[in-house]
Amino acid sequence: MLSDNIKKDLITSGATVVGFAGVKKVLSYEIAHLENAISIGVDRNLNENTIGLLIRLQKRVAQYLKCIGYKYLCIPPDSDRIRGTFISKLYSLFNHKVAATSAGLGWVGRNGLLINPEYGPRLSLATVLTNAPLILDNPVEFSLCGECTLCVDFCPSSALTGSDWSRYEPFVELVRTSYCDIYKKNSRAVKGKPNCGLCINICPYGRKSKYKSISPSRSSELRSSEP
Numbered sequence: 001m002l003s004d005n006i007k008k009d010l011i012t013s014g015a016t017v018v019g020f021a022g023v024k025k026v027l028s029y030e031i032a033h034l035e036n037a038i039s040i041g042v043d044r045n046l047n048e049n050t051i052g053l054l055i056r057l058q059k060r061v062a063q064y065l066k067c068i069g070y071k072y073l074c075i076p077p078d079s080d081r082i083r084g085t086f087i088s089k090l091y092s093l094f095n096h097k098v099a100a101t102s103a104g105l106g107w108v109g110r111n112g113l114l115i116n117p118e119y120g121p122r123l124s125l126a127t128v129l130t131n132a133p134l135i136l137d138n139p140v141e142f143s144l145c146g147e148c149t150l151c152v153d154f155c156p157s158s159a160l161t162g163s164d165w166s167r168y169e170p171f172v173e174l175v176r177t178s179y180c181d182i183y184k185k186n187s188r189a190v191k192g193k194p195n196c197g198l199c200i201n202i203c204p205y206g207r208k209s210k211y212k213s214i215s216p217s218r219s220s221e222l223r224s225s226e227p
């Protein structure tokens with residue numbers, strides 16, 4: 001009932017996907033009592049400030065949990081943007097992909113991003129930790145990238161190693177983060193825009209274009225038809 005209410009309310013308020021996960025094992029000691037995670041994903045294609053929407057959704061669920069007597073902690077969607085604030089000084093960074101894969105929302109693709117079967121990597125994520133007794137979703141265990149290597153082949157900084165993620169080997173190196181970071185910083189200097197995001201746009205999962213019907217396992221067709 002509680003889980004259903006939270007899910008329904010978040011979806012009607014603008015969330016694209018919502019899942020519940022048990023994350024006690026990966027929490028630092030100080031917050032280990034907030035053992036359940038509410039993972040919220042918002043479609044990046046929405047003509048809206050997704051970070052702003054995620055923060056509003058977090059506040060909404062936090063208010064509800066508070067009213068019914070549970071504890072909570074909102075992990076900001078983009079921790080980088082608020083680096084140096086009170087919360088980030090107190091606790092080590094909580095990784096949203098951990099909550100999302102554990103809540104069954106998807107796997108970590110060869111591009112290092114959470115891939116949802118319906119929306120692909122086009123979701124921005126946020127997490128609310130709580131001690132509320134939620135009905136947990138089943139974690140995703142393996143990658144469904146299959147034979148596809150589009151993001152690896154087209155990444156302009158060669159940041160992607162091409163390795164495969166699984167819940168049993170979750171920290172295998174997928175992204176050489178310094179390559180991506182340097183590329184984005186240079187791109188800011190040249191084009192005035194820090195973002196690249198090609199590894200999002202090229203992924204066939206959730207792609208709403210003429211290539212939508214091409215499955216990851218047929219990505220060689222897409223490669224040969226793209227310059």
Ligand code: B12
Pocket residue numbers: 026076077078079080093094095096097098099101102108111112113114115121122123124125126165167170171172174175177178180181184194195196197199200
């Ligand atoms: C630091 C950071 C960066 C850095 C480093 C990226 C990195 N991979 O570490 C830089 C600047 C390079 C970066 C770039 C980008 N980022 Co960034 N970034 C973050 C941030 C702030 C922290 C990530 C982190 O903790 N890294 C530490 C390493 C160790 O973890 P990881 O490799 O990211 O994740 C591993 C674990 O999650 C593990 N795992 C998964 N499930 C489970 C389950 C269990 C039980 C365990 C133990 C582990 C585990 O598997 C993952 C792969 O090894 C998050 C926000 C957040 N707080 O989560 C956003 C975030 C990851 N970034 C995001 C985005 C969109 C981007 C960019 C596309 C931005 C852009 N437009 O260019 C690029 C993409 C680069 C890429 N291909 O990864 C989104 C991803 C959304 C999604 N669908 O996955 C996030 C979640 C922000 C958000 N709120 O939506 N980013």
Ligand code: SF4
Pocket residue numbers: 154155156157158159160175179180181183184196197198199200
């Ligand atoms: S954001 Fe761009 S440079 Fe970074 S990993 Fe993705 S495609 Fe490569």
Ligand code: SF4
Pocket residue numbers: 109110111112115144145148149150151152202203204205216
């Ligand atoms: S482009 Fe292909 S390999 Fe890369 S994340 Fe998407 S499905 Fe996986």
